[in-house]
Amino acid sequence: MxxxxxxxxxxxxxxxxxxxxxxxxxxxxxxxxxxxxxxxxxxxxxxxxxxxxVRLSSLFLPIQYIQYGLNDLFFKHIDLLWSLMFASSNGVYRNDHADKLTRIMSTAIHYNNHQVLEYLLNRIKNEMDEFKSTPITIYFDYAKESTNEKIHCLGLKIFKLLSDDNILIESDILIHRMAKTAIIVIGDVDVIRNWFKRYNLSDLKNLFTMYPTTKAKGIPTLFDLINKKTDIELIELYNVVKIVNKKMDKRSRMEIILQALVQDRIKVIMHIINDGKAKKWKRPLDALLFSPYSSKKTQDYERMRALKFYGIKFCWKYDYVDQEGLTHKINNGTDIDYLRYITSPQVSTPADFKVHVSRWNFAKSLESGCQEAVSFILDCVQKDSTIRIDCIATVFFNPIFCSRHYIDLLSAHVINSGSYHPSNLVQSTLLQAPKGKEYAELDYLLKSKFAQKCHIDFAGSVGFIIDKYGGDNDLLERLVAHAEGFPKKCGFPFESVERYTEQDYPGRDQFISIVEKALAQSPFLKSEFKQRDRIDEPILYVPKHNIERVLIPSLLKKIINQYCRFSLQAIDNSSMRLCRHMFQFIYGAPIKFDSINPYDRVTILCLMVGAGYYRFAKEFILHLNMAIIAMGNKMEQSIDILIQLSLHLIKKPSQQQALEDSDINMPIDQQVDYQELADQILNLIPVEYQPDILYHAKDLTDLQLIPLWERFYLDSNLEGWLDHHSSHPMFLKYDQTFFNHLERLYRLYQEYGKDQKMDPPPLVITYFKIWNQCLDKYYYTLNDESNTIVRRYTQQEYDDFIDLATSTGFIPLKLIK
Incomplete structure (x- = not known):
């Protein structure tokens, strides 16, 4: 109790x-x-x-519910959707209406939503009970996969549903995906034979190919197939696929071999490499791999060696699942036993020995701190001076290898590859330095030949010294001196610059000051543009896009200012060449404008405006005009950029006032007439396209819009622009703000004397986010048409819309309420 x-x-x-x-x-x-x-x-x-x-509020179409598995939301109004979709047959499915379900079915299949697919098929079967002999036709509209040849497997339950005898698939892509699913996911030879026979298939490619990024999770892979089958079963499956498909493509053979190597299925590998023309695959596979007298350890080493050989031979384009980590220690440079094996006289000739040593992942050994592997490689190099090693690609140095002993060895035996990979060499050197010896250790490093060969993360090193040593001026001056002597070896990784220039970073001002000081001493003067190559200039390195970018002092403060994100985005998406042209123009260096196409000139102008170089932008405009824009091969894209720049500047006065009321640093050029510059940019657009700015001006206030309206409304054609939606820029969002702007434009047309009725926005898929607003305003609401300039949708337009909308699962809110 x-x-x-x-x-x-x-x-x-x-x-x-x-x-x-x-x-x-x-x-x-x-x-x-x-x-x-x-x-x-x-x-x-x-x-x-x-x-x-994904926010639920961002989903507007029920097919998006299917995509993200929100089945309760999709089924919530399924009966109403069904009655609207098949209204012509009293709300009952008929096979001649199969195309109405194409988009919904395709979404359920592609995203492996078997609950939705099963519901749809069961409902169709029940409603076609009197037509039992008529097969259910399935169309599939995800044909985009055919262009990139990525044929993904389907889920087990999706396969079972679609393999029903009463299902007829009318899509080559879906049939191909089903065939691959029968092989990889099902793995039953009878199922494979039946599927190929049912659709008379042959010569299909990529039947065993796996992809590193797949949208569908939890679907079995080639790894799972090999894992659950015996050697005899795998060989039988391979033979069956080869026979029914009438061939086995090179990629499929290769991927089976690689995965079988990882999973130690030697008999399967032997069968494939001895299969007809596939004997050529036997060459890189040593006899020790197949010998019954080889030890398990020797066979494991040979499997690893074969995987590395194939990886290098085929540039690592084949993917395999190494779940047991067979090559993990090799990849991170720590498998000293494997290194000793492949360089031993028993399995390696003198020529092979040099290849294995030079190809060893020395950079990873330095990063992981494996002293045995590093010492072994350096000993080999000391014994044979013809062997060359390259660790310049190392990004992270373990502090162990930044002592004077290793710095001397690396200086003597490492070549200069010239690749751009800024490293943490300075940080690691300071971390291993005894307390009070930091100056001496850094001096020893920077005077070494190795430091002169290796790229350092200058920005990251400055930030590290500010954080750990309170911005010690003597350490920072040593870095600045190194940058002056070896500017092309000093990198400024974008993530380092961004990290140490955040507004709330305590050492921000000192960081910017030191980086600017280093860059100011670099050979980036206007008189040296012709004499100097790009390789002699400091770089802003952006690993994500793999682009090297020149960075000058005056730009540094601007690209990291929170009010210059526009500039940052433009720089990230433009080539190094365009940034260089911009800097040349700003510094007064000569430019051959005839060699710069119109679209690139517009992009350079975008860079200048985004970074706040308004005065230079006004000068640069002199090298642009309507004729140049009109003859460009990217005229529409150029016009879109120019319109956005104009709107950006028109809104600027109000933004300027907001800046004045805050403590944020001002842009570079403050003394500029934004409206005048906006007009100059707008005048670059061919006359017939200038009125388009009215349709993009949804974020302008009425006060800002009216001058544009009075200038262009007589030449505008809102109806024509809405109809030609395929030419609209990708960044344009058709949201509530956009609809409100349309209403504002309609109202202005009426106020300024237009008496001819205008068409409402077309009910096409492009405008699906404002479908409900359009219907409420121009169909369901029974307003007096004499009070509005916009006509109402006709019954035929509404019926056509319902056919389109229901194919996506969309039901107007008015009908739900």
């Missing part, structure tokens, strides 16, 4: 604690500032883990 009372007491305490925690959590979330901090942190975690977060 006492135990029961204690349990009740404890249970009540737990409940009170839970209620208290819930109340506390609610109070926290009710605090705007704390809520923002929490969800920003959650968002950053999602970005780091590469998790795509």
């Amino acid at each position: 006492e135990d029961v009372n204690n349990y009740d007491r404890d249970n009540k305490k737990i409940k009170r604690r839970l209620l208290s925690n819930q109340s506390l959590f609610s109070r926290i979330l009710n605090q705007t500032y704390l809520r923002k901090l929490i969800f920003n942190h959650v968002s950053s975690i999602h970005k780091q883990l590469n998790i795509k977060v």
Whole structure:
């Protein structure tokens, strides 16, 4: 009895604690500032883990519910959707209406939503009960896969549903995906034979190919197939596929061999390489791999060696699942036993010995801190001076290898590859230095031949010294001196620049000052543009896009300013050549404008405006005009950029006032007439396209819009622009703001004397986010048409729209309510 009372007491305490925690959590979330901090942190975690977060409010079409597995939302109004979709047959499915379900079916199949697919097929079967002999036709509109030859497997339940005898698939891509699924996911030779026979298939490619990024999760792969089959079963399956498909393509053979190597299926490999013309695959596979007298360790080493050989031979284009980590230690440069094996006289000739040593992942050995592997390689190089090793690609040096002993060895035996990979060499050197010896150790490093060969992350090194040593001026001056002597070896990785120039970073001003000082001493003077090659200039390295970019002092402060994101985006998406042209123009260096095409000139202008170089932008405009824009091969894209630049400047006065009311640094050029510059840019657009700015001006206030309206409304054609939606720029969002702007334009047309009726926005898929608003305004609401310039949709237009909309699962809100 006492135990029961204690349990009740404890249970009540737990409940009170839970209620208290819930109340506390609610109070926290009710605090705007704390809520923002929490969800920003959650968002950053999602970005780091590469998790795509989709807001429910961003989903407008029921097929999007299918895509993200929100089946309850899709089924919520399925009966109403069905009645609208098949209204001509009293809400009952008939096979001649199969095309109406194409988009919904395709989405369910492509995203492996078997619950939705099963529901649809069962409902169709029930409604076609009197036509049992008529097969259910399945169309599939994800044909984009045929262009890139990526044929993904389907889920097991999707396959079973579609392999029903009463299903007829009318899509080559879907049939191909089903064939691949029969092989990889099902793995039954009878199922494979039946599927190929049923659709008379042959000569299909990529039947065993796996892809590193697949949208469907939880679908078995080639690894799973090999894992669950015996050698005899795998050989039988291979033979069956070869026979029914009438051939086995090179990629399929190669991927089976690679995966079988990883999973130690030697008999399967032997069968494939001895199969007809495939004997050529036997060459790189040593006899020790197949010998019954070889030890298990020797066979494992030979499997590893074969995997590395094929990887190099085929440039690592084939993917395999190494779940047991067979090559993990090799890839991170720590498998010293394997290194000794492949360089031993028993399995390696003198020529092979040199190849194995020079190809060893020395950079990873330096990063992981494997002293045995590093010492072994350096000993080999000391014994044979003809062997060349390259660790210049090393990004992270373990502090162990930044001592004077290793610096001397690396200086003597490492070649200069010339590749751009800024490293943490300075940071690691300071980390291993005894306390009080930091100056001496850094001096020893920077004077070494190795430091003169190796690229260093200058920006990261400056930030590290500011953080760990309080911005020690003597250490920083040593770095600046090194940058002056070896500017082409100093890199400025974008992530380092961004990290140490955040507004709330305490050492921001010192960081910018030191980097500017280093760059100011570099050979980037206008008189040296012709004499100097790009390789002699410091670089801003952006690994994501693998582009090297010149960075000058005056630009540094601007690209990291929070009000210059436009510039940052433009720089990330343009080539190094365009940035260089911009800098040349700013510094007065001669430019051959005839060699710069119109679209690139517009992009350079975009860079200047985004970075705040308004005065230079006005001068640069003199090298652009309507004729130049009109004759460009990317005229539409150029016009879109120019329109956005004009709108950016028209909104600028209000933004300028906001800046003046804050503590944020101002842009570079403040003394400029934004409206005048906006007009100059707008005048670059061919006359017939200038009125298009009215349709893009949804973010302008009425006060900002009216001058544009009065200038262009007589030449505008809103109806024609809405009809030609395929030519609209990708960045244009058709949201509530866009609809409100359309309403504003219609109202202005009426106020300025237009008496001819105008068509409402066409009900096409492009405008699906404003379908409900359009219907409410121009179909369902029975307003007096004499009070509006916009006519209502006709019954035929509405019926055609319902056919289109229901194919996506869309139901107008008016009908749901």
